[in-house]
Amino acid sequence: MILFGELCLFRYKDYLDEIPVIAAPLADYTDYPFRYVMRKFFQGLIFTEMISLNALDYDDEKTWKMIETAPQEKGPIGIQVFGGKADVAGRAVSKLKRLSPQVIDINFACPVRKVIKIGAGAGVLNEPERGLEIVRAVKENFDGEVSVKLRLGVQSDTVEYFLERLVHEGISAVTIHGRTVKQMYSGIADRRRTLELAKQFPIPIVVSGDVFSSDDVNEILEGGAEGVLVARGMIGRPWFLTDAVSASRKEAPLPVPKISEVALMHMNKIIECYGDRGLSRFRKHLAGYAKGFHSAGKIRHELVTAKSFIEVEKILKRL
Numbered sequence: 001m002i003l004f005g006e007l008c009l010f011r012y013k014d015y016l017d018e019i020p021v022i023a024a025p026l027a028d029y030t031d032y033p034f035r036y037v038m039r040k041f042f043q044g045l046i047f048t049e050m051i052s053l054n055a056l057d058y059d060d061e062k063t064w065k066m067i068e069t070a071p072q073e074k075g076p077i078g079i080q081v082f083g084g085k086a087d088v089a090g091r092a093v094s095k096l097k098r099l100s101p102q103v104i105d106i107n108f109a110c111p112v113r114k115v116i117k118i119g120a121g122a123g124v125l126n127e128p129e130r131g132l133e134i135v136r137a138v139k140e141n142f143d144g145e146v147s148v149k150l151r152l153g154v155q156s157d158t159v160e161y162f163l164e165r166l167v168h169e170g171i172s173a174v175t176i177h178g179r180t181v182k183q184m185y186s187g188i189a190d191r192r193r194t195l196e197l198a199k200q201f202p203i204p205i206v207v208s209g210d211v212f213s214s215d216d217v218n219e220i221l222e223g224g225a226e227g228v229l230v231a232r233g234m235i236g237r238p239w240f241l242t243d244a245v246s247a248s249r250k251e252a253p254l255p256v257p258k259i260s261e262v263a264l265m266h267m268n269k270i271i272e273c274y275g276d277r278g279l280s281r282f283r284k285h286l287a288g289y290a291k292g293f294h295s296a297g298k299i300r301h302e303l304v305t306a307k308s309f310i311e312v313e314k315i316l317k318r319l
């Protein structure tokens, strides 16, 4: 069993005062191999993919593997969970205690239909009372920091009432993705509104949405948020996490590392973890890395159509 670290050392607020940057939970991306690569560039808080509380409750082996292969290295880890039932949440979270993650984050933001259908993710925004029961169950069964991730609302901005209640429940921090459920990932995140909320509420608020550059990081932190969540901005570009921390300290970014070497390191971890069946998983990341190469279109095509890891390796070693 891999332990993530010492619970007593991590306090969300103190952490954000020092490192106001968090690496986002990204389903199907932030697995162990990607987290391993991210750690090379970032000692801050890294999240797992979102983990089903139902699946943990019935001890689904694949789900445990998604968490337990986390890196045994310095740096805090958060486990993000989703589920629609408080009793299940309580039981499942008490099983996570033995891993000693620093944070458990409850996902009330996911807009995917099959998640909403079980009353989880953003489904909770329509029934805040049920969401609060889930929060209580998690807090009762976990001694570390408990945070929540939200969107601005379902169709429109209705999150304020829920935020007030979450503060009352003693939640440690809230991440707000500045889109509504209806928007999914389209359109531009409403940064102005998330920053208004950050200034309005007396708990650490981490802003998410369209964080792709040092200017984005500065705008969010100078706009009154305690933290910034890096999400799509780190796909194929995990060194952006270092840049984000540098920006928060008003330091210049470090030179971009050799992208093909980062991609190869990532590939080797994927092979170690999944064997040959990891290729389709790696293709998504390759599409991201390829954006950084000269003549990106041509190389991207070669990389994402390569039939084996050996072929991918040959292409990467040429770059």
Ligand SMILES: Cc1cc2nc3c(=O)[nH]c(=O)nc-3n(C[C@H](O)[C@H](O)[C@H](O)COP(=O)(O)O)c2cc1C
Pocket: 024, 025, 026, 027, 028, 029, 049, 050, 080, 107, 109, 110, 149, 177, 185, 189, 208, 209, 210, 211, 212, 229, 230, 231, 232, 233
């Ligand atoms: C492929 C993908 C997977 C995601 N998975 C999760 C997830 O598991 N949990 C979660 O809270 N948010 C998830 N998100 C949302 C991100 O964490 C983030 O809030 C969102 O992408 C907005 O930030 P960005 O515009 O900077 O990418 C996901 C987003 C993407 C694109």
